[in-house]
Amino acid sequence: MNETYTLYGSRGSGSAAVEVALEACGLAYRMVRAATWEPDSALEELRRVNPMQQIPTLVLPDGGVMTESAAILLHLGFDVPAGRRLLPEDSGARAQAIRGLVFIAANCYSAISIADYPERWTLSTDDKGREDLRQGTRKQLHRHWEVFADTFTGTPFLSGAQPGALDFLAAVVSKWAGTRAHLRENRPKFLGTLESIEAHDIVAPVFARHWDA
Numbered sequence: 001m002n003e004t005y006t007l008y009g010s011r012g013s014g015s016a017a018v019e020v021a022l023e024a025c026g027l028a029y030r031m032v033r034a035a036t037w038e039p040d041s042a043l044e045e046l047r048r049v050n051p052m053q054q055i056p057t058l059v060l061p062d063g064g065v066m067t068e069s070a071a072i073l074l075h076l077g078f079d080v081p082a083g084r085r086l087l088p089e090d091s092g093a094r095a096q097a098i099r100g101l102v103f104i105a106a107n108c109y110s111a112i113s114i115a116d117y118p119e120r121w122t123l124s125t126d127d128k129g130r131e132d133l134r135q136g137t138r139k140q141l142h143r144h145w146e147v148f149a150d151t152f153t154g155t156p157f158l159s160g161a162q163p164g165a166l167d168f169l170a171a172v173v174s175k176w177a178g179t180r181a182h183l184r185e186n187r188p189k190f191l192g193t194l195e196s197i198e199a200h201d202i203v204a205p206v207f208a209r210h211w212d213a
């Protein structure tokens, strides 16, 4: 049995959200660099635990494998005593946080996968067909973020007085596919919330490891 968590991830990827959560909870973890776009990374080891070869993948201290960012964050929030701070204490607020996590996974993270790998999602083999799919997906992704911003209006953080799982996932997934630039124009207040999350003491050091300032 492992004594600590093992997090498969890579710089600038979704593993940053889980890394922030583990840090916020003070849980010990070992990082394994693995990503499909990094052929020199521990890809084969990742495939053995997650046939999707996606990150974040978290191996729990009891050897159980967790994939899917929202599921990982919910597991830590519900089942790990040190993870309680990841989800709001109040039941109504917690329900909204769960809704928000699933919203991001279903409507935003999934669109990133299409925008990043259009060739997996269309039979079109010409560059224009793939680029059209990429651009259409980005447009829909940005619409989804507008809906998110109008629905999840928590302040100063989405989870309330302190940032939690919803904040961590929103701050990471909004880093990609032109989302922040779109929000700057269309939902500047929400962009301000994302920037406050990024600047928080727990989040900032992890983000500094993942993204250049």
Ligand SMILES: N[C@@H](CCC(=O)N[C@@H](CS)C(=O)NCC(=O)O)C(=O)O
Pocket: 013, 014, 015, 035, 036, 037, 053, 054, 055, 056, 067, 068, 069, 070, 105, 109, 113
């Ligand atoms: N549904 C997964 C998606 C994870 C995902 O797409 N991760 C990306 C990195 S940010 C990945 O590993 N992509 C590699 C690939 O699909 O080849 C989640 O919510 O965690």
